[in-house]
Amino acid sequence: MHKQPRPGSHIAFSEKTKGTTCLLELEGKIDDMSSEDVEEKMEQLLSGEFKKIVLDLSRVEYISSAGIRVLIIAYKKSIKSEKKVLIEQMSGRVRAILETVGILPLFSAK
Amino acid sequence: MVAKREQYMIRATLVSLFCNIALVVIKSAALVAVNSLAIAVDLGISFVGLTVSIILYYSVKLANKPADIFHNFGYGKVEHVCEALEAVVLIGIAIAMSFTAASHLLSPRHIDLPWIGFFSSLINVTINFGGAYYIFKMAKKSGSPAIRAEGIHYRMEGYISSIVGVSFVLFMLFRNSAALAPLAPYIDPATAILVSIILVVPSYKLARSSFFNLLDASVEEDSQMEILKPLTKHINEYCEFKNLRTRVSGRKKFIDFKVTVPEEIPFIRGHEIATLLEKEIMQAIPNCEVAVMMEPCKRDCEAIKDNKPCPYLY
Numbered sequence: 001m002h003k004q005p006r007p008g009s010h011i012a013f014s015e016k017t018k019g020t021t022c023l024l025e026l027e028g029k030i031d032d033m034s035s036e037d038v039e040e041k042m043e044q045l046l047s048g049e050f051k052k053i054v055l056d057l058s059r060v061e062y063i064s065s066a067g068i069r070v071l072i073i074a075y076k077k078s079i080k081s082e083k084k085v086l087i088e089q090m091s092g093r094v095r096a097i098l099e100t101v102g103i104l105p106l107f108s109a110k
Numbered sequence: 111m112v113a114k115r116e117q118y119m120i121r122a123t124l125v126s127l128f129c130n131i132a133l134v135v136i137k138s139a140a141l142v143a144v145n146s147l148a149i150a151v152d153l154g155i156s157f158v159g160l161t162v163s164i165i166l167y168y169s170v171k172l173a174n175k176p177a178d179i180f181h182n183f184g185y186g187k188v189e190h191v192c193e194a195l196e197a198v199v200l201i202g203i204a205i206a207m208s209f210t211a212a213s214h215l216l217s218p219r220h221i222d223l224p225w226i227g228f229f230s231s232l233i234n235v236t237i238n239f240g241g242a243y244y245i246f247k248m249a250k251k252s253g254s255p256a257i258r259a260e261g262i263h264y265r266m267e268g269y270i271s272s273i274v275g276v277s278f279v280l281f282m283l284f285r286n287s288a289a290l291a292p293l294a295p296y297i298d299p300a301t302a303i304l305v306s307i308i309l310v311v312p313s314y315k316l317a318r319s320s321f322f323n324l325l326d327a328s329v330e331e332d333s334q335m336e337i338l339k340p341l342t343k344h345i346n347e348y349c350e351f352k353n354l355r356t357r358v359s360g361r362k363k364f365i366d367f368k369v370t371v372p373e374e375i376p377f378i379r380g381h382e383i384a385t386l387l388e389k390e391i392m393q394a395i396p397n398c399e400v401a402v403m404m405e406p407c408k409r410d411c412e413a414i415k416d417n418k419p420c421p422y423l424y
Contacts, residue, residue: 065334069354072341076350079421080411101335102342 009034013041020051023088027059030067038067042074042085051083055107057090063097071098075106115252115361116174122248122257123167126264129241130160133234133267140230143223147214148274148301151207152234155267155309158203162196162263166256173256173360186360189256190323196259197317204306204313211302218295224278224285231275238268253361253397255323259316266312270305277301329356329363333395337365340390347383349407349422363398365391372420373406380404 011034016023022045030038045053057063078085087107090098098104137153140146169192177184221227242264249258277297284294328334334356341351354367369387371380384402391400413421 065331065338068335068338072338072345072351075345080349082412101338103338106342106345 009037011037017050020049021054022048022050022052023054023056025056025059029062029064030060030070031062031064032066035064035066035070039070039073042070043077046074046077046081046083046085053078053083053085055085055087057087057094060091060094063094068098068101068103071103071107075103115254116170118248118252119170119174119254119257120167122245122252122254122260123163123170125241125244125248126260127160127163127167129237129264130156130163133237134160136230136233136237140227144227144230145219145222146224146227146274146278146298147207147211147219148277148298148305149227149230151203151211151302151305151309152231152267152270152274154203154207155200155270158196158199159263159267162192162199162260165195166192166260169256170254173254183359183364184362186362187324189254189360190320192256193259193316193320194324196263197313197320200263200309200313201317204309208303208306211299211306214299214302215296218299220295221281221298224281228275228278228282231271231278234271235268235275238264238271242268255320255361259320262312262316266309270308273305273308274301323358326357329358329365329395329398333363333398336394337391339394340387343390344383344386346422347386349411361397363395364401365395365398366401366403368403368405370407371404372422373409374420374423 010028011030012027014025014027016025024041024045026038028034042053074085077083085107087098087104095104133156134153137149137156141149141153169188172185172188175185242261245257245261245264249261277300281294281297284290284297329337337354337356348369348371350370352368352370354365356363356365358364369384371383381404384404387402388400392398407420411421413419
C-alpha cells in the first residue's frame with residue numbers, strides 16, 4: 001500500500017485498472033520533494049501483477065532532474081521485469097523537458 | 111584552459127584590489143571633510159572589500175593548486191570560505207552601523223561640506239559599477255563563485271554609494287528650505303540605517319549559499335539535467351545506474367555513480383561504457399570530475415530467470 005505523501009510533496013496519484021494495465025494519473029509537480037513518492041509508487045506498481053503501466057502526465061506542471069531520474073529507474077526496472085511503462089499524455093512544459101533530456105522515445109508506444 | 115581560467119581570476123582580483131584601494135582613499139578623505147555617518151558605513155564596506163580582495167588574491171592562487179596528498183579533492187572550497195567570510199563581516203558592519211545610526215537619530219550631528227560627499231559618491235559609483243562590470247565578465251569566463259561574489263559586492267557597493275550621493279542632494283535641498291530645514295540633520299543617520307538594511311539582505315543570501323556549499327551541496331539543476339542526458343542516450347548499454355552523488359567545491363564539481371553491467375561482458379567493454387559516460391558528462395559540464403564505478407549484474411532479471419538472452423548483450 002502506498003504511504004501518505006511526504007510533507008512538502010506536491011503530487012497526487014489516481015489509479016485506474018484495466019486487465020493487466022494500470023493507468024496512473026499524476027497531478028502536481030515531480031520535484032525533489034515528491035520524486036520519492038513517485039519512485040515508491042512506480043516500485044509498487046512494477047513489483048505487482050501489471051504488465052503495462054501507462055502514465056498520464058497531462059496534469060503535471062513541472063518535472064525536475066530528480067523526477068527524470070525516477071523515470072529512468074522505472075524504465076530500467078520495467079526492462080528487468082519484462083514489463084512496459086508508457087507515457088500517454090503530458091503537459092507542454094513536461095514534454096519540453098523530457099525532449100531536452102532525450103527520454104521521451106523510451107516511453108512511447110511505437 | 112586551466113591556466114587561462116586562473117589568469118581571468120587573477121585579473122579580476124587585481125582589478126578588485128586596486129579599485130578598493132582607490133575607494134578607501136576617496137571615502138576616508140570624504141569622511142574627514144564631511145563628517146557623515148553614511149560615508150562611514152560606506153567606508154566600512156570598502157575596508158572589508160579591500161581586506162577580502164587581499165584574501166581573495168591568495169585564495170585564488172590556493173584554489174588553483176592541484177589536488178595533493180593532503181587535499182585529495184583540491185583546494186576549491188577555499189573560495190566558499192572566502193565568500194562566507196565576506197558575508198559575515200558585512201552583516202557585522204550592518205548591525206554595528208545600524209546601532210550607531212539609531213543613536214545619531216536621537217542626537218543628530220552636524221554635516222560639513224555635503225557637496226564634497228556628493229562628488230565623492232559620484233566617483234565611487236563610477237568605480238563600483240565599472241569594477242562590477244569587469245569582475246562579472248571575468249567571473250563568467252572563469253566560472254569562479256568567489257569572483258562572482260566579489261562582483262555582487264561591487265554592484266551592491268555601487269547602489270549604496272548612489273543612495274549616499276542622493277542623501278547629500280536631499281540634505282542640501284532640505285537645508286535650503288525653511289520648512290524642511292529641521293529635518294535635514296536626520297537624513298544622514300536615516301541613510302546609514304537604510305544602507306545597513308540593504309547590506310544585510312544580499313550578505314545573508316551570500317552567507318547562506320556559501321555555508322551550504324561548504325556542507326557539500328549538490329550541483330545545480332542544470333548540471334543535474336546534463337548528467338541525465340548521457341545516461342539516457344546510452345541507456346541500452348548498461349543495466350542500471352545508482353548511488354548518483356554530486357558535490358560542489360569552489361568552481362569545481364564532483365560527480366560519481368555506479369552502473370551495473372551484464373556480468374558476461376568483458377571487463378574492457380564495461381570500462382568503455384564507464385569511460386564513455388564520464389567523457390560525455392565532462393564535456394557537458396565545465397570544471398567537473400566524474401567517477402563512474404561499474405559492478406556486475408546480479409542475474410536477477412526476468413530474462414535470465416526464463417533462460418532468455420540478456421537484453422544488454424549484443
